[in-house]
Amino acid sequence: MTAPPAERPALSPSRRPLRRRLLPTLPLLTLLAMLGPVAAGLGGTLLPAFGHLPAAGETGPSLDPFRALFAWPGLGDAVRLSITTGLLATATSLAIVVLITAGWSGTRAFRVIERLLSPLLAVPHAAAAFGLAFLIAPSGWIARLFSPGLTGWERPPDLLIVQDPWGLTMTAGLVAKEVPFLLLMTLAALGQVKAQESVTVARALGYGRLTGWLKTVFPRVYAQIRLPVYVVLAYSMSVVDVAVILGPNTPPTLSVQIVRWMADPDLAMRLQAAAGALLQLGLVLGALALWFLLERLVAWLARRWIASGRRGRVDPLWRGIGLGAAGLSAFAVLAGLAGLALWSVAGFWSFPDALPDGLSLRSWGRHGPAATEALGETALIALTATVGALALAIGCLEAEHRYGLRPSTRGLWLLYLPLLVPQIAFLPGLQTLLLFGGADMGRLPVILAHLVFVLPYVFLSLGDPYRAWDSRQGIVAAALGSSPDRVLWRVRLPMLLRPVLTASAVGLAVSVGQYLPTLLIGGGRVATLTTEAVALASGGDRRAIGVYGLMQSAAALIPFALALALPALIWRNRKGLAIG
């Protein structure tokens, strides 16, 4: 028992009845706050999809928007791309995370990979995608390093690597970004299961390190990272920025095409876009259902495998593959960032030079002041949204705990709706909602809109560790005379410091990376690093993208550094808590 000795609780009888009334309603309030916008937004999509958009002179109902959608010749390819890139990116990311954690957790190599990968979660998708594109393009950094010396290329070869029609480069870009996300979620979950003990016992019984981990730890870990995996799937299928930069364009993925239709000056195209958005929603739900079935299949197969008692002879091979893949994924993002950093200070730099002709701070002089201003806005929005989300999430979880309000599985799905419904499917409707409420201007609505997305991530990140907390600790504290509040503040939250900080960092990163909500709900008036960077991205000025990409990465990276460093620092005298 490492908890501090209990003091006498400061009872405040006058406040407790109020809290008793407030706390049980929090889950409901939270659900309403999140579902209201999503439901309204979906309504705003549903009506145009069935031909009702009075502003464009259309009053439904009709199926014409769907007819127009199915008449689009690129639909088959766009749908295929959405499904294959989403499933492939999710499966690959999960496999890499499982292999590296199973094969290496507890080793020095794992700690190196963990330190390399975790902060990379902070790197915004767009910045990572740009870095990757510059790395592997035929005129990219890797080609430049070996040209013309080894390759003999005076001019870059005409090869379709970036934007390939199979979406493989795009998948690689997604994997490089989702591996850190799933790894961080796995690390947070590992704190809740006695992984090391289980593996030690398994190894004592003759199991290989990897096989032992897979058979004893993975089932418990997967139960905790399952929703993050679903989110990765939903996100990968409907992502826009990465698909624009790395994905094919003849045709593009469905979500990119929807964005294009939405932006068409011909207002009637919005109907077709709405129909596409509903199709995208259906695809995501279908893929989630498929994944769910695959989980069952894998679980059935795995149980037989576990029962077979095989000890894992090829473990070393799989461990090598895991380390290689995780290392490569970290390398891709880091080298891409280095490329961005170099471009931000580059003078003239053309193929096949491996380095720019000269270095200059001109780009920072040009873009630095505006970027700093956007950084302030970004930080303000992200901090407010995250603190709000954290308060609501902890309030909900605590209410669940105290009053046995644990939501049903269906309730959980509703809670994660904003993450599983493609943003493009309901944000325009959300914008109309805010307009009607007279809240269309400025920062506050943007913060509230961010909250819709930040809250589920924070909840997703915090919920499982919070619920998996051993409540006997609370019983002991209560037996020593602590009130429920005191148990929360003095025992539970301190013990859960790592997941709480992880959740905060995730919340901040989510907010920093939001593009569509900031643009649509802010009416374009709220300039964050991300909206500025994506606006610049369309122009392809690598120097400007370098400046903004680095600033954006820093904005999200620092909280993650703190999330990793603080528990170790604070609990340096509590071995069990410090390692987590």
Next chain:
Amino acid sequence: MRKLALAAALLAPLAAFADPDPADWDAVLEEARGQTVFWNAWGGSTTTNDFIAWAGERVAEEYGVTVEHVKLTDTADAVTRVLAEKQAGQDTGGAIDLIWINGANFAAMKEADLLFGPWAEDLPNWAFVDTEGKTVQTDFTVPTEGLEAPWAMAQVVFIHDTADLPEPLPSMPALLEWAEANPGRFTYPQPPDFLGTTFLKQALIDLLDDPSVLAEPVAEETYDEITEPLWTFLDTLTPLLWREGRAYPQTGPRQLQLINDGEIDLAISFSPGEASTAIANFQLPDTARTFVLEKGTIGNASFVTIPYNSASKAGAMVLANFLMSPEAQLRAQDPEILGYGTVLAMEKLADEDRRGFEMLDLGIATLSPAELGQVQDEPHPSWATRLSEDWQARFGVAE
């Protein structure tokens, strides 16, 4: 009479909420002081962003108007926004005060009654505008009717890297011939990007014996016959493009990066000064130059327009007027800054202002006004829409 006076007295307090009248310029200036203008303008070009920031500082100094640049990736986003506001019944205090616009977006807003005005031709600096030599009163053949004010002229030029492509190409057939000899060294932004669509229009104009048919809206009976040469041309050209036409740059500036990376040798641009500016910013090699086709190239004007529900119409007009001032126009034409063509008529300017333009060094890669040659009119906006749609059906989903 007395009734009228009474009515006027009763209505007087309401006048404060009425729209500003551009003919009474002093009142506009008065009202504008202290207003904030949210200028929605494409934010993909760093040089344009810098210019907009400068214009904002100047009108803040001079007229007490604050300018916020809302950086768009696509101007249609602003159109959509105003439409959404109208849909929600927000007829005052809208989020957008000024939009950088032209072509189909203007036509859509005008058609849907989303614009304030007329106001543009009542601005004081309208007196300097070249209404005879430049297409400032029609926007892609659609009459502007004072609903938008011009602030920059653009003309199609082709940027070439003389290290690989030393001689200008006189025509589209010559371009095709060169591409056959140098496969994979040319591409254009993917329609519906406006520059990509412009390439289609430019190619069609150049291939037609009589491009005047394009001034009329698209007619179904003649469409196939008129566009046939374009599709034949593109069928031959596409496999010779960069990446065999299986991928395209998504925007114009992206082509500059491709030239810089040595991936292509030729790109289309809608700004005669863009190449010089890009060389100064290390974005193009100093071997880049520009040329126009022998028969001439498409030219048009960039405008600014005010949504009907803007909260700062007076401030927006003050900014629009400033953009047409000799001071702003001279700065915009400086290739070190922006390199956009002026909308002003030199003979209407004061001597001192005119000398400023004459002294300007247009930059190493910029053609002189004489070298820019014949300006061809933009086709009716329906052509851009239709060509872009057909291109997407034929080439946009092709393997």
